[in-house]
Amino acid sequence: MHILLTRPLEDCSEMILKFKSLGHQVSHIPLINIEKVNYEEIKFSEYGGIIFTSANAVKYLNQNNIDKNIKCFCVGNLTEKKARSSGFQNTIAAEGNVSNLKELILQTYETKSKKLLYVSGEIISVDLDQQLMKEGYGIKRVINYRVKHNQKFNESFVKDLKLNMPDMVYIYSQNSAQSFLSFVKNHQFESLWMNTNLSCIGEKTSSILNEIKWKKIFLFNPGEEEFLLYKI
Known part of the structure; x- marks a missing residue:
């Protein structure tokens, strides 16, 4: 074949x-080609969880000062695999789409807990951060890569x-x-x-x-x- x-x-x-x-x-x-985007320094201690909607978001995140036991929400198995290979211990994966990821967060993360850090590319198909804010979550989106079309x-x-x-x-x-x-x-x-x-x-x-x-x-x-x- x-x-x-x-x-x-x-x-x-x-x-x-x-x-x-x-x-x-x-x-x-x-x-496509993936390019890293420079972003402001993140105070990871302010956040109780990290959201990754792609393996590239994991790849291009500066992880020097992260507690790898932080709760890590991943959109699917491929992203979770990348997160775990980067040392994250407390990972949980949805079934490969952002809608399922949102439901997973709603079910497992209290709105009164620390803020969530959402790491993503420049262009996203679903405004997950805005949807979670409407549900009462504190959330900050950080863009750490962009896509270039060949x-x-x-x-x-x-x-x-x-x-x-x-x-x-x-x-x-x-x-x-x-x-x-x-x-x-x-x-x-x-x-x-x-x-x-x-x-x-x-x-x-x-x-x-x-x-x-x-x-x-x-x-x-x-x-x-x-x-x-x-x-x-």
Whole structure:
């Protein structure tokens, strides 16, 4: 099976090796780059919990003065895995979307407790901090990374891809979906995906690519990539 992965290489190198070991052909097109954003110094002692809605939020947080036993709310298993590998001990994960994360916080964190620190990228799909404030929580949002869309792609890669279209494409964010749509339109091969399956994290992400005709569209959570291959 021919699989197209779209995350930055450092985020999918293990998956590339895994799929290749299973005998699949793997192509890779990094749709976005992640850049660190400088932010003001954080007094972590003021907060009773940290919210992470992506693994990149964990990656680009200066963790020198954090008590790693602080309660750590993660949007999904991939983010929790990154948090635990960074030394956070008291982690809890939702089921891969912000709505579930919000409910998890409402159920497990008292509004009268210390403020919550919400660490995220520059662009977010859900204003989680504003929603939690309406529920009575004290919360501060810190932006520590931004997404840059790749504009130029190797022409020989594009030519080879048109000659050997993938059986499955994985898209991990709305930012990546927007980049992918631009990539397809700029290289004028909107009509070549009818035999390709699309797998996206969340309906909002998949809806961006609805104007392309796909064989099937699947929704998944990180960690389910290999499982999805058995559905096609």
